Amino acid sequence: xxxxxxxxxxxxxxxxTLAFLALPIVGIYVHTSPEKLLDQLSNPVVKDAFVVTxxxxxxxxxxxxxxxxxxxxxxxxxxxxxxxxAVTLVELPLVLPPAVAGVGLLAALGRFGLxxxxxxxxxxxxxxxxxxxxxxxxxxxxxxxxxQAIASFEATDPHLTAASRTLGAGPVRTxxxxxxxxxxxxxxxGLALSFARGLGEFGATIMFAGSLQKVTQTLPLAIYAxxxxxxxxxxxxxxxxxxxxxxxxxxxxxxxxxQRSPSSTSPSFFGLSG
Amino acid sequence: MATLTLEHVAVLLRAFRLELSLAxxxxxxLVGPSGAGKSTVLNAVAGLLEPDAGQIRCNDEIWFxxxxxxxxPPERRRVGLVxxxxxxxxxxTVRQNIEYAxxxxxxxxLDRFQxxxxxxxxxxxxxxxxxxxxxxxxALARDPEILLLDEPLAALDSHTKIEVRAELQQLLxxxxxxxxxxxxxxxDAAALADEVGVIVEGRLRQTxxxxxxxxxxxxxxxxxxxxxxxxxxxxxxxxVGTTGVRLDDxxxxxxxxxxxxxxxxxxxxxxxxxxTTRPNDSAMNVIAGTVSAITELGNRARVTIGPLSAExxxxxxxxxxxxxGQPAYASFKATGTRIVATKGGTE
Numbered sequence: 257x258x259x260x261x262x263x264x265x266x267x268x269x270x271x272x273t274l275a276f277l278a279l280p281i282v283g284i285y286v287h288t289s290p291e292k293l294l295d296q297l298s299n300p301v302v303k304d305a306f307v308v309t310x311x312x313x314x315x316x317x318x319x320x321x322x323x324x325x326x327x328x329x330x331x332x333x334x335x336x337x338x339x340x341x342a343v344t345l346v347e348l349p350l351v352l353p354p355a356v357a358g359v360g361l362l363a364a365l366g367r368f369g370l371x372x373x374x375x376x377x378x379x380x381x382x383x384x385x386x387x388x389x390x391x392x393x394x395x396x397x398x399x400x401x402x403x404q405a406i407a408s409f410e411a412t413d414p415h416l417t418a419a420s421r422t423l424g425a426g427p428v429r430t431x432x433x434x435x436x437x438x439x440x441x442x443x444x445x446g447l448a449l450s451f452a453r454g455l456g457e458f459g460a461t462i463m464f465a466g467s468l469q470k471v472t473q474t475l476p477l478a479i480y481a482x483x484x485x486x487x488x489x490x491x492x493x494x495x496x497x498x499x500x501x502x503x504x505x506x507x508x509x510x511x512x513x514x515q516r517s518p519s520s521t522s523p524s525f526f527g528l529s530g
Numbered sequence: 531m532a533t534l535t536l537e538h539v540a541v542l543l544r545a546f547r548l549e550l551s552l553a554x555x556x557x558x559x560l561v562g563p564s565g566a567g568k569s570t571v572l573n574a575v576a577g578l579l580e581p582d583a584g585q586i587r588c589n590d591e592i593w594f595x596x597x598x599x600x601x602x603p604p605e606r607r608r609v610g611l612v613x614x615x616x617x618x619x620x621x622x623t624v625r626q627n628i629e630y631a632x633x634x635x636x637x638x639x640l641d642r643f644q645x646x647x648x649x650x651x652x653x654x655x656x657x658x659x660x661x662x663x664x665x666x667x668x669a670l671a672r673d674p675e676i677l678l679l680d681e682p683l684a685a686l687d688s689h690t691k692i693e694v695r696a697e698l699q700q701l702l703x704x705x706x707x708x709x710x711x712x713x714x715x716x717x718d719a720a721a722l723a724d725e726v727g728v729i730v731e732g733r734l735r736q737t738x739x740x741x742x743x744x745x746x747x748x749x750x751x752x753x754x755x756x757x758x759x760x761x762x763x764x765x766x767x768x769x770v771g772t773t774g775v776r777l778d779d780x781x782x783x784x785x786x787x788x789x790x791x792x793x794x795x796x797x798x799x800x801x802x803x804x805x806t807t808r809p810n811d812s813a814m815n816v817i818a819g820t821v822s823a824i825t826e827l828g829n830r831a832r833v834t835i836g837p838l839s840a841e842x843x844x845x846x847x848x849x850x851x852x853x854x855g856q857p858a859y860a861s862f863k864a865t866g867t868r869i870v871a872t873k874g875g876t877e
Contacts, residue, residue: 415613416617418617419617419618421603422577422604422605422609422669423630423672424672425605
């Protein structure tokens, strides 16, 4: 009897939790009919925000991938003085309030910032440009990718890289033929997380890049701007972001299940590899 | 045949400093307890770690020289290293693993190692014996000048091990390149290698043919490692050309070796005879006790009486009807004993 009450209590609490988490999503889709959503997609504000978001996100993620991967590999495979300081630096944006990150970027790259004069000498002005959005997104989202990449590289069996070397492959070929394929799942998962974080970026972007339609106004900024003018547009943009986020979450799970398959067995996913 | 030479190679390890010189031209085994530095030697030869001192040469090619600062990276040393866990690439098929070095098509090796039917399989689906064949094929397809085997039989269960050991024996006999293998099992080393070096805490204690090590162990460790019983006692009396030794339990035994003071005697299990009545033959040494253990290994059996383990045939075991706890006699000739340590000696 007591046992049944206990189980009932847990089920009840879990149901409340799940309902709490699902309700906002349901609310958005209940408010907008698919027709309205499609209708709003041709709204210039929504269209511009979508394009800006996509462009800056893709650029930012490309930069994260390009710079983050070698950095993560170095941090995962080498121990050097200052290693833990470097790891802390990598993780810093994760705990920094986004608004602070925005102020920091202004103070560093703004006209009167640390590197401001050197940048303007080169004819580069960053703040309130689309590049500033990309920089803000890359700064805030990078730890999610780099942390996961470090974990994935650390999980690669060092015997496999050693075997590759003795078989005549130099460090670079070893990285591309052995390390990267084995860490692939984890890297995809990390990139999905980083992408999702970047899409939602608000605080640092509005501080460092402002909210200029067609230039720096991303979907979250447009949602805020349209909030008291065109609630339908807000809902439509939210609906789009939810779809993309769900897709990213799925990618993350697939990536992680690749990574999890032990290194001794083939990562046969959906029975596709063979 | 090529020769691998290690001269005064030194590596500082956590608990001790490994330091050894070694020349490998046929099949050489390094045996020793785990943590003796065996794998470190292989890694140094393969270029996976850089020693602190010494020189490593393959024929006339210098792979490492501490003095002149030469260090050839692993990918430019022609070494075939087979890892203890085989380290097959899990994301590649058997064929792709073998072709990884990009020197030969896999076909020849698939046939030679009888793994053609596994060509498209991933390593994760293979048995231990199959994995080893793929690992050997992959290492040889790299065109090595020397083959290195790290504990080649340790990852296998005892049943597969005998079979794979026989396969390996055949393969090594047909190889044109020198092989350096490490193992913690003297029996494996004796079965596979022409020459065996016993390594303890980073130092070579003795090198020689397996028969040499058994016949003339340099110290008590080598003796026990090669499977000998060790009897501790003290020199008491001298007979006609023999030395009397009073064992710690009071039994008096004779040896044809000479020694003084505290003595460690080595007696090999196959030199011991077991009987259920006190024997009256030429064997000078008889130890009475009860049977405390019987272990059958194929057609042989190890029977422990007092401080001694004897190896007899299972047939004899049945004929004598030996049972645990039964009183029995173990006898051995004075000529079958070796004094492997005296007080102030090596152990």
